[in-house]
Amino acid sequence: MSTLSTAVEARTDLLGPYLPKRFLRNGTIQTLLSRLQSADDLLVNQDEQPILFDAGADATGMEAERSVRLLGYYTGHKSPGPRRGLVMTIHGWEGCSHSSYNLVVGSALVRAGYDVVRLNLRDHGPTHGLNRGLFYVTLLEEVLAATRQVATLAADLPFYILGASLGGNFALRLALAHAAEPIPGLAALLAINPVLNPDRSSYLLDSHAWIRIYFRRRWLASLHAKQSLFPDSYDFAAVEKISSIRAMTDWMIQRYSPYPDVESYFAAYAIPPARLTELTVPITIVTAADDPIIPADDFYQLPRHPLLNIHVLASGGHVGYTDLFPLRHLLAPMVLDILDGLS
Incomplete structure (x- = not known):
């Protein structure tokens, strides 16, 4: 068995x-x-x-x-x-x-x-x-x-x-x-x-410095790659100054997505x-x-x-x-x- x-x-x-x-x-x-x-x-x-x-x-x-x-x-x-x-x-x-x-x-x-x-x-x-x-x-x-x-x-x-x-x-x-x-x-x-529950997990991710630093570094590298390929569509300079993943997500969502804020975005793919x-x-x-x-x-x-x-x-x-x-x-x-x- x-x-x-x-x-x-x-x-x-x-x-x-x-x-x-x-x-x-x-x-x-x-x-x-x-x-x-x-x-x-x-x-x-x-x-x-x-x-x-x-x-x-x-x-x-x-x-x-x-x-x-x-x-x-x-x-x-x-x-x-x-x-x-x-x-x-x-x-x-x-x-x-x-x-x-x-x-x-x-x-x-x-x-x-x-x-x-x-x-x-x-x-x-x-x-x-x-x-x-x-x-x-x-x-x-x-x-x-x-x-x-x-x-x-x-x-x-x-x-x-x-x-x-x-x-x-x-x-x-x-x-x-x-x-x-x-x-x-x-x-x-x-x-x-x-x-x-991505809303809850975002706070936990940011609360662990090493996890936050790891994902922030990888995400910024990804955004840099995207911007270099489509410079006429994206400018991520401002997001580099943001330290938390949740705040970075909120910045991105409000500028490049149909969602009004990060809470709405997280709710859209949460699993009730x-x-x-x-x-x-x-x-x-x-x-x-x-x-x-x-x-x-x-x-x-x-x-x-x-x-x-x-x-x-x-x-x-x-x-x-x-x-x-x-x-x-x-x-x-x-x-x-x-x-x-x-x-």
Whole structure:
């Protein structure tokens, strides 16, 4: 029996087999360790094929005459057995298709017999020049359009979606979109440390100086790349003087989005607990009680539902789940165990 096998009505649990050594059970340490890689974690990069997806109309209004383009990377399974299905991964904010957790999990998946597509959200990875309009988390329709195209690559095999952090938020919203208009072949979704309440998480992110500095540096680099490609459309000089992520977001929203303020923007992609009563496809959520920016009690407020299974680990940080001596990423076997339990 799978070590993750639980009754579907079980809302939360603590999973001993996937806990790091005691001295590593700290949310900050776990979050930092998530960036470590080994040579085995690069398998998914071998023979990867870039795919440019036509993601439909541009909701930003910046390029009404052309379709949105999103970049993904396809890697076929690398096991001697038959294909077991296709998994599409969605990274977190300022991550990309080649983020550490994507490589770790993607390599484990192709080794276990799954094909993998690692999708880049707009303005993430090497994609700043593909679309003039800026990335907003509310641009779900373009991600949904790309997802429907990825689903066709699964043919008659199961199609799974795996999202981490902000990608987990996208996964949950894709599940709700699936309830309204089914995504072909979608068998299940996995959300790792998903953002449920971005308003609350923004305050927590800013309260941890090292996390704030890390994301601020990455976001400014992304904005500089965008401005250099489209200097006639953007001037981000003023935002460089703002120290907090929340205030930076508010500045950006008021100048370049249809939302009046940051509160309205966050509310537009928050996951109200009641919405998850609409599920029509199995969802597994994995999170950690010591995640420094995604509060565990957000998940205790979610409704019971036969298609919703929630695992709250005692430690794992924000998409960390890493052990040392030797280096061992716990997220990859967790994901495989969950998929085994679904098949």
